[in-house]
Amino acid sequence: MQQITLTKQELKEIIAKEVREALNGKKPISPNSIFRNVKIEFEDFANINRKYEFIKNLRLGRVHSLGHPISLKKYSDGFETIHRRAYTQEVHDYIRKLTLSAFGAKLNSDLNEVECSQAAEIYTAIKELYLHLYKKRLSTLSIEDFE
Known part of the structure; x- marks a missing residue:
């Protein structure tokens, strides 16, 4: 191994540059x-x-949560009957699994670094389409459509 000599100032500059790149870099x-x-x-x-x-x-649950897909039917959640059956985490998991299937994968760890970036892009596209279609569905409904 070849030995090099640096001044203290040169070493500080190299370290500062590497830290800046690590913090600002992708x-x-x-x-x-x-x-x-x-x-x-x-x-x-x-x-x-x-x-x-x-x-x-609508009855959306004990905390009257708006952060879930709304159902036309009412379902029992054990305490009350509400217009909610699907949860945000479930929707995320379905989109995640659909995204992974585009790569012939079942687990996030099945993807390499390049595929991980592509998977994030595919997930975003599916999510945007899903939310667009969800919004379109709600725009055609009125209170009379619900049980």
């Missing part, structure tokens, strides 16, 4: 974080549901 996506920044969230549904006046008259 971090690679790992299997554990593929969908972290793009996943469908409670607020995605809440923002759509808030736009429809008739939803305020």
Whole structure:
């Protein structure tokens, strides 16, 4: 191994440059974080549901949560009967599984680094389409459509 000599100032500059690049640079996506920044969230549904006046008259659960897909039918949740059957986390999992299937994979860890970036893009496209279609569905409904 060849030995080099650096001044203290040169070493500080190299370290500062590397730290800056690490903080500002684009971090690679790992299997554990593929969908972290793009996943469908409670607020995605809440923002759509808030736009429809008739939803305020529905039974949405103990906390009157707007952050879930709304059902025409009422379902028992053990304590009360509500217009909610699907949960945001389930929708995320369905979109995640559909995305992974595009790569012939079942687990996030089955993807390499390039596929992880592509998976995040595919997930985002599916999520946007899903939310668009959900919004379109709600726009055709009125309070009379619900049980």
